[in-house]
Amino acid sequence: MDKDYRFLKACLRKEVDVTPIWLMRQAGRYLREYRAIRKKHSFLEMCKTPEIATEITLQPINKFELDAAILFSDILVPVEAIGIEIEFREGKGPIIHNPVRSKEALEALNISELEERVFFVAQSIRLIQQELNGKVPLIGFSGAPFTLASYIVEGGHSRDYLVIKSLMHREPLIYHLLMEKIAKIVLDYLKIQIKAGVQAIQLFDSWVGCLSPWDYEKYVLPYTKQVIDGLGRKVPVIHFATGTSGLLELMKRAGSDVIGIDWRINLDVAWRRIGYDVAIQGNLDPAVLLASFEEIEIRVKDILKRAAGRPGHIFNLGHGVLPKTPVENVQALVEIVHQYSRR
Numbered sequence: 001m002d003k004d005y006r007f008l009k010a011c012l013r014k015e016v017d018v019t020p021i022w023l024m025r026q027a028g029r030y031l032r033e034y035r036a037i038r039k040k041h042s043f044l045e046m047c048k049t050p051e052i053a054t055e056i057t058l059q060p061i062n063k064f065e066l067d068a069a070i071l072f073s074d075i076l077v078p079v080e081a082i083g084i085e086i087e088f089r090e091g092k093g094p095i096i097h098n099p100v101r102s103k104e105a106l107e108a109l110n111i112s113e114l115e116e117r118v119f120f121v122a123q124s125i126r127l128i129q130q131e132l133n134g135k136v137p138l139i140g141f142s143g144a145p146f147t148l149a150s151y152i153v154e155g156g157h158s159r160d161y162l163v164i165k166s167l168m169h170r171e172p173l174i175y176h177l178l179m180e181k182i183a184k185i186v187l188d189y190l191k192i193q194i195k196a197g198v199q200a201i202q203l204f205d206s207w208v209g210c211l212s213p214w215d216y217e218k219y220v221l222p223y224t225k226q227v228i229d230g231l232g233r234k235v236p237v238i239h240f241a242t243g244t245s246g247l248l249e250l251m252k253r254a255g256s257d258v259i260g261i262d263w264r265i266n267l268d269v270a271w272r273r274i275g276y277d278v279a280i281q282g283n284l285d286p287a288v289l290l291a292s293f294e295e296i297e298i299r300v301k302d303i304l305k306r307a308a309g310r311p312g313h314i315f316n317l318g319h320g321v322l323p324k325t326p327v328e329n330v331q332a333l334v335e336i337v338h339q340y341s342r343r
């Protein structure tokens with residue numbers, strides 16, 4: 001059955017009738033239905049309650065003709081499960097109260113029995129699949145090792161990533177121990193999701209664009225590759241990152257089925273450099289969704305032209321849907337992509 005979904009076919013570079021589309025953060029604050037639930041619960045409560053996570057996952061699926069659902073959760077959920085204290089402040093992003101900056105703190109992280117501590121994630125996946133009832137495939141996800149490690153040592157969002165870079169360059173042994181531990185968690189966490197029923201995986205390496213190719217190759221690539229190899233090609237893997245114009249060829253070596261790019265590079269240029277033996281996902285600037293239907297249409301057509309009808313393009317934004325996005329623009333985007341990409 002899986003092979004009939006155009007999203008899964010495109011991940012594996014098979015011919016499709018129209019270009020599939022889903023959106024990062026397709027469930028979120030731009031939806032009135034999301035804000036109504038958010039008023040009553042903390043963000044982590046929403047992630048940890050299967051009935052709520054299911055309802056939110058389905059909100060955009062019931063509203064738009066999207067080609068895939070993505071589990072409602074956050075990349076920091078497994079981080080909290082290993083003993084890191086996280087607070088999600090509205091509009092401010094996550095803050096970590098006990099960042100890991102020493103060998104002792106690193107050793108104190110408890111990575112055993114992850115499955116028991118994230119049981120709600122598997123429960124959510126099973127409940128979502130029941131409710132989706134085969135309508136569209138479900139994507140699971142994890143932060144990639146470097147992005148999670150950055151959060152854990154920086155303690156929150158960072159402008160210059162100097163804490164993680166200092167660790168990398170001045171205390172490489174601790175850095176490598178941290179990455180080994182996190183890569184293991186990421187792999188376990190993704191296997192739990194696949195076992196529960198997700199049909200594809202996206203690895204979010206949102207912060208990796210801060211690195212030189214040298215550092216990426218030496219300090220990040222081996223761990224991302226280890227995770228992708230460890231999944232053993234059971235489901236397609238999308239490897240997404242932003243600001244990666246200098247890293248695309250190296251990212252390819254991590255071995256995913258699909259590479260997700262942002263809007264800072266043209267899709268045809270990126271695809272040519274990656275090679276057509278890997279599928280590509282992207283790459284409309286989310287800010288274009290704040291513009292008129294006409295502008296959205298022009299920009300969608302440009303991206304589709306650059307993809308040139310090649311098998312293996314999944315339409316998405318270059319990053320998540322912005323909270324101020326008008327709902328009717330998302331509706332229009334999905335329709336325009338389907339209309340203009342019909343083979």
Ligand code: CP3
Pocket residue numbers: 023024025026027028029038043070071072073074075076088089090091092093094141204206320
């Ligand atoms: O894409 C989806 O719809 C699935 C759900 C999802 C969320 N976060 C929901 C969320 C996914 C896949 C993520 C991934 C995530 N989380 C990333 C990687 C992608 C990216 O954006 O680069 C990162 C870096 C995080 C960490 C994180 N979580 C940040 C920076 C924030 C705050 C940003 C903001 O918009 O306020 C969160 C909170 C968060 N995660 C929200 C949602 C819907 C907003 C929570 C709220 O309602 O207050």
